[in-house]
Structure formats: C-alpha cells, structure tokens
Amino acid sequence: MNPRYAEKEPRREEVDALAGPTLLEFGSPWCGYCRRAQPLLASALVEHPDVRHLKIADASGRRLGRSYGVKLWPTLVFLKDGREIERLVRPHDQAEIDAALAKID
Numbered sequence: 001m002n003p004r005y006a007e008k009e010p011r012r013e014e015v016d017a018l019a020g021p022t023l024l025e026f027g028s029p030w031c032g033y034c035r036r037a038q039p040l041l042a043s044a045l046v047e048h049p050d051v052r053h054l055k056i057a058d059a060s061g062r063r064l065g066r067s068y069g070v071k072l073w074p075t076l077v078f079l080k081d082g083r084e085i086e087r088l089v090r091p092h093d094q095a096e097i098d099a100a101l102a103k104i105d
Contacts, residue, residue, distance in 0.1 A: 005057035009064040016082040021104040026058040027074035044097040080104040
C-alpha cells in the first residue's frame with residue numbers, strides 16, 4: 001500500500017495505458033474520511049499484492065480527478081488494463097473494498 005498521496009499526478013493517458021490491476025485512490029491527507037479508510041485499504045491490499053496502488057492528492061482543478069468525475073473523498077477507482085471496472089466513494093467496510101479488488105485481480 002502506498003502510504004503517501006502523490007502531489008504530482010499522472011496524465012490520464014498514462015493511467016489508461018496501465019496494464020493489469022490498478023487501484024486509484026483520490027483524496028487528501030487532511031480528509032477525515034480518507035484517514036478513516038486507510039486501515040481498511042491496508043488490510044484489503046495485503047490480500048492483493050499484484051494490484052498497483054496509486055494514491056493521488058486531489059483538489060479542485062486537478063485534471064486526473066476531474067477526468068474521473070471525483071466529487072467526494074476518498075474515491076476509489078478500480079481499473080483493469082486501464083478500464084474502470086468498479087468505483088467506491090467513502091467506503092465503510094473492508095468487505096466492499098475486498099469485493100471490488102476481487103473484480104480486478
């Protein structure tokens with residue numbers, strides 16, 4: 001699991017070209033909802049070591065988040081070969097994260 005939010009976001013074309021399973025996590029280090037989700041994500045990702053985890057610091061005007069229509073944090077976008085398979089907004093339990101990861105792994 002990625003512990004820090006990346007300030008420099010990849011371009012959408014780069015994300016679309018990623019091969020294999022990828023979890024995009026949009027949020028902010030000061031967001032309470034994001035902090036609450038961290039232990040859930042950490043536990044879920046242990047069972048899916050092949051999933052690439054991109055943790056993106058989001059804000060208004062950030063292009064990658066806008067291209068995915070992110071409005072609330074955290075927003076988790078589950079990709080397989082660059083294509084969105086599942087999306088969770090403010091997940092409440094590990095089971096829903098596990099189920100989404102199973103769809104891409």
